[in-house]
Amino acid sequence: MTKLLERLAAGDILVADGAMGTMLMERGLQIGQPPESFNLKNIGVLGEIAREYLGVGADIVQTNTFGASRLKLSQYSLEEKVEEINKNAVLAVKKAAAGRAYVSGSCGPTGEFLKPYGDIEPKQMVDVYEEQIGALIDAGVDVICIETMTDLQEATYAIKGARKVSSSIPVLATMTFDSTPKGFYTVMGVSIEEAAKGLETAGADVVGSNCGNGIANMILIAQEFKKYTNLPVIIQSNAGMPVLKADKVVYLETPDFMAEKAGKLISLGVSIIGGCCGTTPAHIRALRKAVDTGRS
Amino acid sequence: MDLLQEMSEALQSGNCEKVIALARQAVGTKVLPRDVLDNGLIAGMNVIGDKYKHHEIFLPEVLLAAKAMYAGMDVLRPLFLKDEMPTLGKVVIGTVQGDIHDIGKNLVAIMLRGAGFEVVDLGKDVPAEKFVEVAVQEKARVIGMSALLTTTMPAMKDIVERLKKRGLDSKIKTIIGGAPVSADYARHIGADAYGYDSVNAVEWIKKLTKKS
Numbered sequence: 001m002t003k004l005l006e007r008l009a010a011g012d013i014l015v016a017d018g019a020m021g022t023m024l025m026e027r028g029l030q031i032g033q034p035p036e037s038f039n040l041k042n043i044g045v046l047g048e049i050a051r052e053y054l055g056v057g058a059d060i061v062q063t064n065t066f067g068a069s070r071l072k073l074s075q076y077s078l079e080e081k082v083e084e085i086n087k088n089a090v091l092a093v094k095k096a097a098a099g100r101a102y103v104s105g106s107c108g109p110t111g112e113f114l115k116p117y118g119d120i121e122p123k124q125m126v127d128v129y130e131e132q133i134g135a136l137i138d139a140g141v142d143v144i145c146i147e148t149m150t151d152l153q154e155a156t157y158a159i160k161g162a163r164k165v166s167s168s169i170p171v172l173a174t175m176t177f178d179s180t181p182k183g184f185y186t187v188m189g190v191s192i193e194e195a196a197k198g199l200e201t202a203g204a205d206v207v208g209s210n211c212g213n214g215i216a217n218m219i220l221i222a223q224e225f226k227k228y229t230n231l232p233v234i235i236q237s238n239a240g241m242p243v244l245k246a247d248k249v250v251y252l253e254t255p256d257f258m259a260e261k262a263g264k265l266i267s268l269g270v271s272i273i274g275g276c277c278g279t280t281p282a283h284i285r286a287l288r289k290a291v292d293t294g295r296s
Numbered sequence: 297m298d299l300l301q302e303m304s305e306a307l308q309s310g311n312c313e314k315v316i317a318l319a320r321q322a323v324g325t326k327v328l329p330r331d332v333l334d335n336g337l338i339a340g341m342n343v344i345g346d347k348y349k350h351h352e353i354f355l356p357e358v359l360l361a362a363k364a365m366y367a368g369m370d371v372l373r374p375l376f377l378k379d380e381m382p383t384l385g386k387v388v389i390g391t392v393q394g395d396i397h398d399i400g401k402n403l404v405a406i407m408l409r410g411a412g413f414e415v416v417d418l419g420k421d422v423p424a425e426k427f428v429e430v431a432v433q434e435k436a437r438v439i440g441m442s443a444l445l446t447t448t449m450p451a452m453k454d455i456v457e458r459l460k461k462r463g464l465d466s467k468i469k470t471i472i473g474g475a476p477v478s479a480d481y482a483r484h485i486g487a488d489a490y491g492y493d494s495v496n497a498v499e500w501i502k503k504l505t506k507k508s
Contacts, residue, residue: 031447032394032421075396111397116310117359150355180351189354242446244481249446 004060004102004143004170005205008232008271013291016060016104016236016274017053018284024049024064034076036068039088046092052281054101057288060272061097062106062145063089069132071110071120083135090139104145104172105136107158114153122157129161143170147210147236150176150186152194156202163203172234172272173204176212177221184221192221196228208234211276214241214253215261222268232271239278251278255286262287266294299327300336303368307340310360312367319371329375330382334412337368341410349495355403362406369409383414385505388431389440390418392451397444400474403494404440411498424454431468437505440497441487443474452477453485460486469504473497 007014024035027045038045050061067073068085078085086105093103110128112120133144144162149155155173162171175195177184184192192209199207207229209221218237225233239251239258258279265273273291275283299322306314315337322332344361347353373381387408391401398420405415416434418426431439439459441452452472459465471489472482482490488504491497 025447029447031445031450111399113359116363117356182351185351185354187355189356242476244476244478244484249449249476 001099013266014059014272015057015284015288015291016272017058017062018275018279019277020064034067035064036085039064039085040081043088043092046089047096050093050096053284054096056281056285058101058284060102060104061093062104063093065089065136066106066108069110069128071112071128082131086132086135087139090136090141094140102142104143105141107132107144107146108148109154125154125157126161129158130164133162134165137165137169143172145172147174148176151188152190152198155199159202159204170205172206173199174208174210174234177209178212179217192224193228196225200229200231206232206234206272210236211238214238215258219261219264222265222270226268234272235265235270236274236276238276239283255283258283259286259290262290263294266291300332303336304340307337307361307364308343310364312364315364315368316371319368323375329372333372337365338410338412341365345407345410345495365410384412386414386416386434386436387438387440387501388416388418388427388434388436390422390427391420391442392448393421393423394451395443395445395448396420401442404473404497407494407498424451424458427455428458436468438469438471438501441472443477446476449477456486471497471500
């Protein structure tokens with residue numbers, strides 16, 4: 001398989017997969033149970049989900065390791081299982097992908113604040129990510145995806161952790177922005193310009209945004225990223241923002257709607273297009289089609 | 297500059313040392329601890345809340361100001377009679393069972409304390425019964441519930457229903473918050489209010505405690 005960064009450099013547009021949490025819930029994830037517990041007890045499900053996304057044409061499939069850092073897992077007293085949880089997730093997806101798609105190791109925020117806002121020292125933050133990313137890389141992921149970040153400092157330490165393990169593994173780094181009257185900012189006050197430049201300086205190979213917005217806002221976010229970086233840009237949009245309908249949370253953006261809007265992402269030169277909360281294999285199938293049409 | 301004004305500004309810039317020094321200086325003179333609290337610390341947090349609401353500042357500035365506020369309160373606490381700080385009322389808050397996300401909840405606790413409420417923070421992953429039990433024990437006027445996960449929201453309904461079943465819902469008001477919930481959801485489960493952010497939550501809790 002051609003290396004991911006080479007394909008992006010050649011102008012290829014890749015399609016990433018969609019939501020994980022909702023897929024796990026459909027398969028028995030209980031309230032209060034960490035999604036990563038499936039990596040210990042329901043490993044079969046992980047391959048099943050990956051195959052769903054592979055089946056609709058995803059080029060990149062993610063591991064179920066968003067919260068698999070020591071700091072996050074310690075909330076569930078699973079901190080001694082960091083290696084096992086990460087490794088099992090990678091092996092399951094790798095087997096399903098069978099060399100047809102890139103396996104992306106997902107790393108979400110630790111949920112803790114760095115000093116002076118919180119208690120975490122920079123070194124501890126780097127160590128935490130180095131440990132998780134080390135386990136992901138040892139198990140054979142093709143790329144690392146540091147995602148849903150709101151603190152540029154934490155994202156920087158995560159990238160640093162990745163680089164301590166490997167200088168060559170492609171690192172995708174995405175942050176989550178809120179729309180404010182003054183433009184897009186993360187809750188920690190990071191602008192798109194700061195994110196684009198900061199993530200690039202920290203050593204990411206692909207930068208962009210995931211979560212927090214539907215696809216209309218993501219187009220605006222992508223536009224700004226393109227203004228401030230020459231790196232390839234990744235956009236993983238929610239299927240809109242969650243709304244409640246009769247006690248159930250639903251995401252209203254349909255596969256067709258997202259696919260139609262994705263045309264704009266393609267014309268902006270976004271390199272990786274995928275889904276986040278509320279997206280399903282149907283959404284990814286539609287995005288796949290949009291990318292294939294937009295390219296030809 | 298007025299001492300308390302200076303303290304308010306030091307708090308806004310998150311300068312703990314300066315807030316502590318000014319608080320000591322203030323209570324060493326003839327300024328009443330109550331004035332220091334209201335016109336120094338709470339005044340400063342009001343500005344922070346307002347700026348946060350208008351996106352002029354973000355979470356880091358709020359967290360730093362909160363640290364300074366707590367440092368100032370530690371200086372004042374021993375000076376109030378019977379160890380009791382003057383308060384607008386007691387609020388029991390927590391993240392509901394099954395949910396470990398507490399940044400939003402912590403922010404509400406900060407803003408509530410900054411507004412002069414006493415807060416009993418139960419932490420995260422809190423069982424429904426515990427909210428009710430502690431609220432009764434502490435004679436709280438409001439229960440604040442937070443959830444980030446769509447899967448844990450139903451726990452809020454459970455808490456509201458427990459209050460109703462025991463006829464406590466007129467005495468103890470309820471407010472909910474968190475990314476997936478809404479004013480509609482609050483109405484749907486019979487909660488008294490929904491706070492769309494931490495500042496709005498405090499505004500609602502002020503209203504709820506005034507009525508009763």
